Amino acid sequence: xxxxxxxxxxxxxxxxxxxxxxxxxxxxxxxxxxxxxxxxxxxxxxxxxxxxxxxxxxxxxxxxxxxxxxxxxxxxxxxxxxxxxxxxxxxxxxxxxxxxxxxxxxxxxxxxxxxxxxxxxxxxxxxxxxxxxxxxxxxxxxxxxxxxxxxxxxxxxxxxxxxxxxxxxxxxxxxxxxxxxxxxxxxxxxxxxxxxxxxxxxxxxxxxxxxxxxxxxxxxxxxxxxxxxxxxxxxxxxxxxxxxxxxxxxxxxxxxxxxxxxxxxxxxxxxxxxxxxxxxxxxxxxxxxxxxxxxxxxxxxxxxxxxxxxxxxxxxxxxxxxxxxxxxxxxxxxxxxxxxxxxxxxx
Numbered sequence: 001x002x003x004x005x006x007x008x009x010x011x012x013x014x015x016x017x018x019x020x021x022x023x024x025x026x027x028x029x030x031x032x033x034x035x036x037x038x039x040x041x042x043x044x045x046x047x048x049x050x051x052x053x054x055x056x057x058x059x060x061x062x063x064x065x066x067x068x069x070x071x072x073x074x075x076x077x078x079x080x081x082x083x084x085x086x087x088x089x090x091x092x093x094x095x096x097x098x099x100x101x102x103x104x105x106x107x108x109x110x111x112x113x114x115x116x117x118x119x120x121x122x123x124x125x126x127x128x129x130x131x132x133x134x135x136x137x138x139x140x141x142x143x144x145x146x147x148x149x150x151x152x153x154x155x156x157x158x159x160x161x162x163x164x165x166x167x168x169x170x171x172x173x174x175x176x177x178x179x180x181x182x183x184x185x186x187x188x189x190x191x192x193x194x195x196x197x198x199x200x201x202x203x204x205x206x207x208x209x210x211x212x213x214x215x216x217x218x219x220x221x222x223x224x225x226x227x228x229x230x231x232x233x234x235x236x237x238x239x240x241x242x243x244x245x246x247x248x249x250x251x252x253x254x255x256x257x258x259x260x261x262x263x264x265x266x267x268x269x270x271x272x273x274x275x276x277x278x279x280x281x282x283x284x285x286x287x288x289x290x291x292x293x294x295x296x297x298x299x300x301x302x303x304x305x306x307x308x309x310x311x312x313x314x315x316x317x318x319x320x321x322x323x324x325x326x327x328x329x330x331x332x333x334x335x336x337x338x339x340x341x342x343x344x345x346x347x
Contacts, residue, residue, distance in 0.1 A: 003251070004129060004222060005250075005275055006250055007218055007221065007275070007280075008120065011293065012288045012290060014282075015223070017290045020285060021285070023065070023222050023223075024281055024282060024283070024285055024291065024296070024299060025224065025299050025302075025303065026057075026061045026064075026084075026085065027057040027060075027061050027277065027278050028057075028278055028282075028299060028300055028303045028309070029058060029080055029084060029090075029303045029306065030053055030057045030061070030080075030081040030085070031054065031057055032300075032304055032307045033081075033084060033090060033093075033094070033307050033310065034052040034054050034080060034081065036081060036094075036099055036307050036310075037050060037257075038052060038178040038253075039311050040094075040098065040256050040311070040314075041257045041258075045098050045314075045315075046098060046110075046111065047099060049077065049110070049111060049126070049256055050097070050108045050111045050256055051077050051111065051255065051256045051257075052080070052253060052256075053078060053079075053080060053081035053082075053254035054251070054253050055251050055253075055272065055275075055276065055277065056078075056184060056219065056249050056250055056277075057081060057246045057277050058219060058221055058222040058225060058249070058278075059219040059220075059222075059249055059277075059278035060081040060082055060085050060222050061085055061182060061222050061225075061226075062221075062222045062225025062226040062229060063085070063152060063225060063226075063229050064082070064086060065180060065222075065226040065229075065230070066225075066227075066229035066230035066232075066233050067152060068150075069087065069119075069120075070120065070149050071149050071151070071152060071233070072119065072120045072122055072135075072138050072142075072149060072150070072152070073086060073121050073122065073151075073152050074122050074123055074125070074131040074134060074151065074152070074154065074203045075123065075124060075125070075131065075137040075154040075155045076111075076128070076154060076156055076159070077112035077124065077125065077154050078156070078184075079112075079114055079121075079123075079124050080097070080111070080114075081209075082121065083104065083114050083119075083121055085206070086116070086119045086120070086121045087112075087119050088119050088121065090309075090310035091309065091313030091314060092116075093114065093310070094310040094311055094313065094314040095107070095313060095314040095317045096109060096110065096111075096114055097111050098314040098315070099319065100314055100318060100320075101317065101318050101321075102313070103314075103317075104116045104121075104267045104277050105124075106320060106328075107319065107320045108320070109124060110184060112124060112125070112126040113125070113126060116240045122134070122138065128158060128159055128162060129155065129159045129162045129165055130164070131154075131155065131236070132153060132155065132165060132167075132168035132181070133167070133168055135151050135168070135179055135181075136153075136168045136172050136177060137149050139172065139177035139178050139179035139242075140177055141176065141177055143176075143177055143178060148178075148237055149178070149237075150178045150179070150180065150233050150236045151177075151179040151180070152179075152182060152229075152233065153168075153177065153181050154182045155181070155182070155183055155184065156183070156184055156185075156186070156189065157183055157184070157185040157186065157187070157188075157189055157198070157203060158189030159183070159254070160183060160203050161197060161198060164242065165206075166209075168180065169206070169207070169209075169212060169242070169244065170180070170210055171212075172212070173211060173212045173242055176239075176240040176241060176242075177231045177240065177242055178236040178237055178240050178241075178242070179236065180229070180233055180236055180242065180243050180244075180245060181242070181243070181244045181245070182229070182231045182244075182245045182247065183203050183204070183245070183246045183247070184219065184247055184249070185203055185219070185247065185248045185249070186249055186250060186251040187248070187250060187251070188255070188263075189252065189262075190255045190259075191255065191259075191263040200298075202216065202246075203216075204216040204244055204245065204246035204316050206244065207243065207244035211275045212241075212244055213232065213241065213244070213344050214244045214245075214246070215228050215232065215243070215246070216245075216246045216247075216248065217229075217245065217246070218247075218248060219248050219277075220248075220250070220275050220280065221251035221277070222247050222277070225247055228245065232245055244284050249277065250271070250272035251272070254275055274290075282296055324342065326338075326339045
């Protein structure tokens, strides 16, 4: 059963209208991009697994707004929106989904394994919790070198029940590392509710076991996410203190594009739709006079054109050449490395 979120009351008085409209544009872009990704999957243009950020746009944009461009971001496999929010060109993101050589990982990674050193998006991890120890390692490197960057490590609610979660939080707290762990609690670990999988369903409270600050926020409100995330990120930057942030939202679709989500009741689906962060933010901006219907429609039209351009770029991009299949097997040349393709003779 989906829990009802008590939505945060947000005031826009002190906010720059252009910034607020920018958040709407960014959230709408992620929404339309993910819808086209779902379409591309049904057209067999995208292979493998594909997990969408539908319903989590406010959290994605709010977290990005709290970070500096030089801060590092580690994510799980539901990362398309984060790649866009981190500033990676949409065409390159879509091309990676299509498995094309112009993608962020040259077509090797696909949906779940995006990686871009220029924007400091360091994955995209298909193994649940696989990103946590690596994020702690990156934070240790920052601390060792005396830098002032911060690592933000995103994960789903199911990750909080695995060993790497506890090991990573323990080391981060023990060594005072500049990392903020962010749990995206969309209330379902695949098809299992948090209440049925976690003895303590208030996941942010797990920070107390490591004398770490823990916070919970309405993940459907972009300003609420931005403000608390910014506070935690800047504390980590200034004092080297890690933190755990839990953002609560609804997943508007199934776990992946092939999941019909039959485990959700009609009431659950209706509740999720009522809390749609993009629709609510649009209405909020119009009610507050920051946007009018004409402005909103123009933003939406522009977004759709840009998503169309990203799809066209991906469609026109070449597939990786089979001869390059082994190019990234090792970081440096290895003597005697086999580069035999499946159809090649053994000798």
